[in-house]
Amino acid sequence: MLKKVFGSAVFGVEATTITVEVNVDSGIGYHLVGLPDNAIKESNFRIAAALQNNGYKIPGKKIIINMSPADLRKEGSSYDLTLAIGILVATNQINGDDIDKYLIMGELSLDGNLQPMRGALPIAVKAREEGFKGFILPKQNAKEAAIVDGLEVFGVDNISQVIKFFDVGEPLEQTIINTREEFYKNLDFPEFDFSDVKGQESIKRCMEIAAAGGHNVILIGPPGAGKTMLAKRLPSILPPMTLQEALETTKIHSVVGRVQEHTGLMAQRPFRSPHHTISNVALVGGGSYPQPGEISLSHNGVLFLDELPEFKREVLEVMRQPLEDREVTISRAKFTVTYPSSFMLVASMNPSPSGYFNDPNAPVTSSPAEMQRYLSKISGPLLDRIDIHIEVTPVPFEKLADERKGETSVEIRKRVTAAREIQTERFKESEKVHYNAQMNTKFLRQHCKLDEASMQLLKTAMERLNLSARAYDRILKVSRTIADLEGVEVINGSHLSEAIQYRSMDREGWLG
Incomplete structure (x- = not known):
């Protein structure tokens, strides 16, 4: 007897429906085909124990299971429940008249309990697209899958519940979530607030500009100046995620x-802060069977690289293309996957190995040659892709001891959100550009026009600082954001001057 049940495989951040065909014939043997990995090949032991502990068994017959499409590699233990239910229906141990209306996934324990799975959200999206009535999965993932409207989601604890549902019609508890209500209910502020930061008004201004335009930023300063503290508070002033952004972000995190x-x-x-010992595969994604890396887990959020020169040079260099294209493509011999990676890069670093400027009063100092050697660990092309370079100086005691609270993240966020709304309106015709940092050459020409005096100012800066064409674009983008924060349509000299001063690393002798 032949029976079909349905599961799903996730490639990149999209799912593909897998048809599990179970054929039972006279003879003996258990044959699993269709490019399963080792975790799936071992499933017959888990299934046998789970069925036996719930009053069922794998009969002593010839069972052939094909996972179609057969040329697509299947990975993971989440097909246990799919295979187990298919075997029970094909061997007439339970009724399965409606089994083709449901997508079934879940890893089995030996007692029949279900373990959480990966990729529930993209699988639920695909199930709805292909017209399935419902999705049966582990209870731990039910809320995640229930985000998708128009699909009945049933979270279960044990295989016995699924058996009774198909065999005798015993109802399962449906998980229902009002997606919009759930989303807006959780739009609270993170625990870190800019009011905790003493002094550093110019750096706060810099972070506000970065947040308003989605610009990459690097903070350079001695230990204890507040670089990490400032970076951790950046998400608190970013505009709230839209529902579409939240779905995109959740889908990536669901896959892992x-x-x-x-x-x-x-x-x-999201705010991701990987350790400097991270590998290039862990950062950008990949592996023999590709998974998203830290840059994709930071999609629509912030990637913070603390102590940037301590990262391996080859690790940093692989970020070049994702920083420009805002997506990363991983190619293998048989397939290619693309992960979104539109993130804000925030990096921090000391100006020298000792951590201090060339200051005679510092506990440890470094020579200009040592400083230059240390800074040279960061390549020019990578620095070109960072819009804002800012020096962070230590906070004097008077400001540290001041008990007055600074401006809160809520107040800064209002200005940032107002600037982002201007940009959203500006780029409403474009599908890929949503804020200033994403502008391409066409939009730069259109929205960053300069008068004669401003053009002369920029020309002088370009010649004196020996800036690249990419740095030219970055200055214009930052100028556009500063103008948006002021609510001004035309970029003027003051906007341009402020943007130019945020190119510290381009200035020769900036360390003094």
Whole structure:
């Protein structure tokens, strides 16, 4: 007897429906085909124990299971439940008249309990697209899948519940989530607030500009100046995620199993801070069977690289293309996957190995040659892709001891959001450009026009600082953002001057 049940495989951030065909014939043997990996090949042991502990068994017959399409590699243990239910229906141990209306996924424990799976959200999206009535999966992932409207989602604890549902019609509890209500309920502010930062008014201004235009930023300063503190508070002033951004972000985190059980939709912008020992594959994604890396997990959020020169040079260099294209493509012999990676890069670094400027009063100093050698660990092309370079100086005692609270993240966020709304309106015709940092050459010519005096100012800066064409574009983009924060349509000299001063690393002798 031949029966078909349905599961799903995730490639990149999209899912593909897998048809599991179970054929039972006279003879003996258990044959699993269709490019399964080792985790799936071992499933017959888990299935046998789970069925036996729930009053069923794998009969002593010839069972052939094909996972179609057969030329597509299947990975992971989440097909256990799919295979187990298929075997029970094909061997007439349970009724399965409606089994083709449901997509079934989940890893089995030996007692029949279900373990959480990865990729529930993209699988649910695909199930709805292909017209499935419902999706049966582990209870831990039910909220995540229930984000998708128009699909009945049933979270289950044990295989016995699924058996009773198909065999005797015992109802399963449907997980229902009002996606919009859930999303807006969780739009609270992160625990870190800019009011905690003493002094550093110019750096706060710089971070506000970066947040308003989505610009990459690097903070350079001695230890204890507040670089990490400022970076951790950047997400608190970024505009709230739109529902579309939240769905995109949740889908990526779902693929790697990072969505928390009690939260369906991610409402907070991600903030990722990998250690400097990270490999290039872990940063950009990949592996023999590709998975998203840190830059994709930072999509629509912030990637913070603390102590930038401590990262391996080859690790930093692989970020060049994703920083420009805002997506990363990983190619293998048989397939290619693309992960979105539209993130804000925030980096911090000391100006020298000792951590201090060339200051005779510092506890440890470094020579100009040592400083230059240390800074040269960061390549010019990578620095070109960072829009804003800012020096962070230590906070004097008077400001540290001042008990008055600074401006809160809520107040800064209002100005940032107002500037982003201007940009959203400006780029409403474009599908790929949403804020100033994403502008291409066409939009630069259209929205960053300069008068004669401003053009002369920029020309002088370009010649004196020996800036590249890419740095020219970055200055214009930052100028456009400064003008947007002021609500001004035309870029003037003051906007341009402020943007030019945020190119510290381009200035010869900037360390003094």
